[in-house]
Amino acid sequence: MSTHAVAWFRRDLRLGDNPAWSSATRADSLTALFVAEPSLMAATGPIRRRQLFAHLEALDSRLRRRGGRLRVRYGPASEVVPAVAAEVGATVVTVNADVTPYARRRDEAVGLALDGKLEAWWGNYVHPPGSVRTAKGSTSLVFSPFFSAWMATPLGSGPRPRATRIDGDPGDGIPQLLSTPFHPGGERAANNRLAAFADRADAYVRTRDLPAVNGTSELSSDLHFGTLSPRRVLDTIGTSSASRAAFVRQLAWRDWFAHLMVEKPESITHAWRPELDAIAWENDPAEITAWMEGRTGYPIVDAGMRQLRSTGFMHNRVRMIAASFLVKDLLVDWRIGERWFRRQLVDGDVAQNVGNWQWVAGTGPDAAPYFRVFNPVLQSKKFDQEGAYIRHYVPELTHMPLRWIHEPWSAPLSVRESAAGSVDYPPPIVDHAAARRRALAAYAKARGGTPMHADAGMTT
């Protein structure tokens, strides 16, 4: 009897170092399948959706060169996958597993419907979620010990791919791209981006915090879509310098947040520290909108939020500043910011986004201490010294002299009037010093302690 595999692609849109794909190629023939699930599509912003389609186009082209097609189908996976499996007479359906509760429920349902023919691999993390453990057998709730254990864990090896016959049915097809994606799609382009980062990886520590410089890896989107294998990224960058090791540490954070998502899926909606679900958030709708639209009056925050809306990306340092500003300065529930980022970001990823927002909000395990409140002006002066990033994304401040670019409200009226356009830039929506006191008081109250200062709270 001949065997036929369905390689069901999800967030692993590559053929290289892809255990589920490699396993599928061991069958006599295979169907490469992507299911556009309506519920996932609805939760995906236009920029990430466009990027997804670009990757699907590239994957389809690659399969065509091998005489096959990517079969794209629309509908709920729980119906589509068993139907396709029956249609093609599949003996096995291979996938790379995912960590979100949605994905886990979905795969469980599909697995039941397939009567045990679903074969799950881990292909999207350096080490499989759950595999890096403390001596007691659980996931460390402190990053450093997790990192030590992560480094000490040997890399597993998956099955080797073979040449096999690939089904040529395109299914419903891929929607036509109406505009340019964030990145050129596909595995090959992603590998070019990896090679480009490898060339500047030794400058990573020196430049990664400077939003005007191309110093971060900018591989988050490829890691999200799986156009890059994280193990290949690790291999390529290596740890031969302090900079490279610092980057590899970031890959461990990515794995840690995946581990934590499996450990505690309710962290999507609840603080890891339950007492911090009791914070009396302000959640002012007008302020939330101003933050989303980049009209807070704090140039570094607004530059970041506008970069996000217009490009689907935001520099890592600015993500922290903007997130801290929403949670601490505006006292807005981190879940509101998390949802906005997740929808807008081309690399929007539940486990990573929730993990990082809980870190900023101080509600997560081994998170930033709650009293660490970023000062948006200091951060701006420190990391955007020339104001180049601000000027790029906040055109109203193009002509604002460097001396006041980080806090334009301090500029004398004459300066503001002569810097064309700057009168259109809004005044700050909160006073940082007062907002900081209010945040500390709100956190202290939720934690059941007393405020640090007798005068803590909003001064008017």
Place this chain on the structure above:
DNA sequence: TTTTGAGTTGTTCGA
């Protein structure tokens, strides 16, 4: 078994 030290990305205040 108990103790101890250490721990992604910061800010403010007072000496």
Place this chain on the structure above:
DNA sequence: GTCGAACAACTCAAA
């Protein structure tokens, strides 16, 4: 201007 302390509490691993 510089510098150290305070701003908490908790997990984990090593001793």
